[in-house]
Structures are given as structure tokens and as C-alpha cells.
Amino acid sequence: MLAGSPSSHMGSSISMYRGICSTSRIGNSESPNSGASSSFTQPIADMNENDKTDLLSITWNQNYRLFAVGTSHGFRVYTCKPCKEALRRDIESSGFKIVEMLFCSNVLALVGSVANSHYPPNKVLIWDDCHRRCIGEFTYMSEIRGVKLRRDRVVVVLEHKIYVYNFIDLKLLHQIETLANPRGLCCLSHHSNTFVLACPGLHKGQVRVEHFGLNVTKSINAHYSQIACLTLTLDGLLLATASIRGTLIRIFNTMDGSRLQEVRRGADIAEINSIAFSPNVQWLAASSDKGTVHVFSLRVRVSGEDSLTQPNVAQGPALFHQNSSTSLDPLISPNTGANPSSALSFMRGFLPKYFSSEWSFAQFRLPKSTHLIVAFGSENDIIIVSMDGSFYRCSFDIVHGGEMVRQEYVRFLKFENMP
Structure with missing residues (x-):
């Protein structure tokens, strides 16, 4: 067998x-x-809908x-x-x-x-x-x-x-x-012509990025504190990270390790549960244990194509050849807004960094704090799934931002102690 x-x-x-x-x-x-199915080797018993799940x-x-x-x-x-x-x-x-x-x-x-x-x-x-x-x-x-x-x-x-x-x-x-990684942090690119992996490095706050097609390893010192959450764009050219403090999210070019943008979730410490790029890489969403989902407007991106010649899978693994461009283009579109900042941001360099931060463009607040994961359904469509068994779909105004509007709510898994 x-x-x-x-x-x-x-x-x-x-x-x-x-x-x-x-x-x-x-x-x-x-x-x-x-x-x-009986393909599972242990005895199978019919589950009663009243059994606690x-x-x-x-x-x-x-x-x-x-x-x-x-x-x-x-x-x-x-x-x-x-x-x-x-x-x-x-x-x-x-x-x-x-x-x-x-x-x-x-x-x-x-x-x-x-x-x-x-x-x-x-x-x-x-x-x-x-x-x-x-x-x-x-x-x-x-x-x-x-x-x-x-x-x-x-x-x-x-x-x-x-x-x-x-x-x-x-x-x-x-x-x-890797450094101790109890959260199992690791993310991959999913375009067929690139293979990029990001994970914690060997030092606190460091992210290791592997460009397997290029046979290149890049170490990025992303934060002073331990990494709590990270994600890649589908092509693996952009990386977003958050630390255990949960106040700032940073976006990096994975090719040269340069920091492209920094946005602020808030001033108080929070646990960021998930980060997601929109498919067009114009937006970034983040959820935290504060029960709030934030959407940020992205100003920069890595442009260029990675070409990868893949061997026939039947031939087994082989070295890939990959060419990449690392040029940066602005990502400001006339039909999208910019992240708000403090009225004192013009004094950046003289006041603490807090006053020059980019704050979220749009927000969605849930009635209570729980573990949330987020994704983009479309350009301005946010999907939120909660560990309390709730599913939300909401939308935001791509010009004005502000509070998001709930479009759908489903309790996909009910618990005995919940309505």
C-alpha cells in the first residue's frame, strides 16, 4: 500500500x-x-446536533x-x-x-x-x-x-x-x-511563477525571506519586539509585519529589505490577529483583539515581473531561474483616499513619532473583543471571520473611508452558551 x-x-x-x-x-x-468516511481509522459515531462543538x-x-x-x-x-x-x-x-x-x-x-x-x-x-x-x-x-x-x-x-x-x-x-515560533508564523507566495517564503529569523523582531527561485535569502529587521503576525502579497514582493506590541504595521520590499511604509493601528498595546493585502495591493487590512478591523491605504508597491521556468513536476525538484525588478512606483490613485494623520504631522522630526503616523483609512468595530481573521472579497469588500462562530461582510468608501457598512452577518457555528 x-x-x-x-x-x-x-x-x-x-x-x-x-x-x-x-x-x-x-x-x-x-x-x-x-x-x-471509514477511511479514518478510528470508530465513527454519528454526531448529534446537540453535542457540544x-x-x-x-x-x-x-x-x-x-x-x-x-x-x-x-x-x-x-x-x-x-x-x-x-x-x-x-x-x-x-x-x-x-x-x-x-x-x-x-x-x-x-x-x-x-x-x-x-x-x-x-x-x-x-x-x-x-x-x-x-x-x-x-x-x-x-x-x-x-x-x-x-x-x-x-x-x-x-x-x-x-x-x-x-x-x-x-x-x-x-x-x-528559526527563533522560537510557538505561533507557527510562516507565509508563502502563491503565484505559480514565484516561490517566496517569509518566517521569523534567528533574532527577535527579524523576518527571514527566502526567494527560492533566485536562491536568495534576505533578513529584515522589522521590529524591536517579537514578530506577532506577517503576510506576503500573492507574488511575494511585499511583506507586511506587526510585532507583539501591535501598534504599528510595516510594509517591506522583500527583494532588498527596504521599508516602504509604516501605518499605525493605535497607541495602546494590542494583539494583531491577522493582516491581509487586497488583490490589487492598494489596501491593507488588519484585525486585533480590540475588536476593531482597520483598513489602510497603501502608497507604494514593488513593480515588475518575476519569471520562473518550472520543471516538469514528474522530474522532481530542480533549481529555478528567476528574474525580478525591484523598482518602486507610487500607488496613489485619484479615486482612492489617503490615510489620515495628526494635524501636527507637519512638525515631524520635532514631535514624537506618534504625531506623524498614518492612521487607518476605514474601520469596522465589533460589539465585543474576540479573535478575528480578515480578508478582501473585492476592492472595497472586507470579510471577517470570528472565533465566536460569526461571519461578517462589510464595505468601505474608497474615497472618503471612515466607518465601514455591514453588508452580511451569519452565525456559521453556534455554541450552547451563545444565542
Whole structure:
């Protein structure tokens, strides 16, 4: 049943089952609302709707059209427009703390919760939901902090190390040492012609950027405090970061490490839960534990194309050749506004930095503080998913900014102690 004997390295083992199959889209598999298939090895019991279900994690897919949630009884996938359950797998006593999707396909990476007696938190399952079977496994000596997927790569994040594998044969390609990374921070580019990875470096406040196509590593000293959140544009040419203080968000050119812009979420310390670039790279959204989502206008971007000649995947990994332009162009458009700043900003250099900061262009305030993750549905369309089981869609005025308007609200997962 195994395609080959498991290989081991640095206390980990890998198993590949029957090869990686072709993928289909979420929703094409039969009976999407039924319980889990017997391909899961533990006994399956029908879940009662009255059974208590806890929400353990929320993740977007790579194009923000779907989001996946890990629960104390399995996992679910929802569409964003409209917010609707597309896939549900309920498994008795098997919670998943990580559910990572591969775009809109049937392939997911699953990592069990500490309470999961059948799928431990030190094992990654590459799950093909169309055929209801595991097509690969990664097992480590320590707990897995994060998993990221591209069409050609699987990235597994441990507390002090990141492993990069070829998707087609699960062969190990790269190992990266990091500072302690309990949050599992790591982000990837998702354009097919670039492969950029950003993660914490070896020093506090440092971000390591790998341009694998160029065989270039860049270290960016982004903050004085530890990194709390980071994200890349789809092409990997821009990086946005926040520290554990949560007051400032900085945008960098990943090619030369230069800081392009700095925006301010607020003056008080907060935990930034997520950062997202808009598809046209004109806006940046951020959510925090203050229960507020901020949108900032971006003034700069990296222009130019990265060209990547990819080998035939059947031939296995090979060195890529990549050419990039690092020129900077202004991103100020006549139909978009600018971030507000203090009335005393003209005295920058004489007053504390606070007075010259760029503040958010638009805001959306939720009734109470909770863990939020954000994404852009369109140019002025913000999607917010909350760990309390709530889904929001809101819009902002691209000329005047200000308070966003709520367009949609759905309680996608209800809890016993909530209305």
C-alpha cells in the first residue's frame, strides 16, 4: 500500500500512500454534509446536533474564497459568497487544531488537537477528501505549529524549524532554523511563477525571506519586539509585519529589505490577529483583539515581473531561474483616499513619532473583543471571520473611508452558551 518505505530525517518520518492524485473542487465529493468516511481509522459515531462543538481554528484558503475551521469533532469548510457550509466531516473524539486547504481543491492538511487520541498534534495528514483517504503523512518528535500549502510545496512549521517538501513526492527540499515560533508564523507566495517564503529569523523582531527561485535569502529587521503576525502579497514582493506590541504595521520590499511604509493601528498595546493585502495591493487590512478591523491605504508597491521556468513536476525538484525588478512606483490613485494623520504631522522630526503616523483609512468595530481573521472579497469588500462562530461582510468608501457598512452577518457555528 505504501509507494515506498518511509524516509526519516531529524526525528521526523514521511509516508506517501498511492501517490498524489489529481484534485477536484470542494463540493464535488459525494454527500458533503455526511459524517466522516471509514477511511479514518478510528470508530465513527454519528454526531448529534446537540453535542457540544468547540471551534479550534480558522484559516482562509489561498484565494480567500473559502475558509476552513477545525472543531473538537472534525473539520468544516465554508464558502464566503455567500457564507455557506460546503463540506463537513464529523469524527468522534477527533478534534483538529490545523486545517489547511489547497485553494478550492479536495486536498487538505490536517493536524490533530492535543485531545485527539487518534491523530496526535505531531503528525500532519495530507487528506484527499474526494477519495476519502490519506495520501501522505509527516510525523515529528515535537508538536506541529503550522502547515502551509502551495500547488507544488508542503511547508511544515515546528517551534524552531521549518521543513519544505516537494508536493509530488514529499521529498524534503529545504530546512530553515528559526527563533522560537510557538505561533507557527510562516507565509508563502502563491503565484505559480514565484516561490517566496517569509518566517521569523534567528533574532527577535527579524523576518527571514527566502526567494527560492533566485536562491536568495534576505533578513529584515522589522521590529524591536517579537514578530506577532506577517503576510506576503500573492507574488511575494511585499511583506507586511506587526510585532507583539501591535501598534504599528510595516510594509517591506522583500527583494532588498527596504521599508516602504509604516501605518499605525493605535497607541495602546494590542494583539494583531491577522493582516491581509487586497488583490490589487492598494489596501491593507488588519484585525486585533480590540475588536476593531482597520483598513489602510497603501502608497507604494514593488513593480515588475518575476519569471520562473518550472520543471516538469514528474522530474522532481530542480533549481529555478528567476528574474525580478525591484523598482518602486507610487500607488496613489485619484479615486482612492489617503490615510489620515495628526494635524501636527507637519512638525515631524520635532514631535514624537506618534504625531506623524498614518492612521487607518476605514474601520469596522465589533460589539465585543474576540479573535478575528480578515480578508478582501473585492476592492472595497472586507470579510471577517470570528472565533465566536460569526461571519461578517462589510464595505468601505474608497474615497472618503471612515466607518465601514455591514453588508452580511451569519452565525456559521453556534455554541450552547451563545444565542
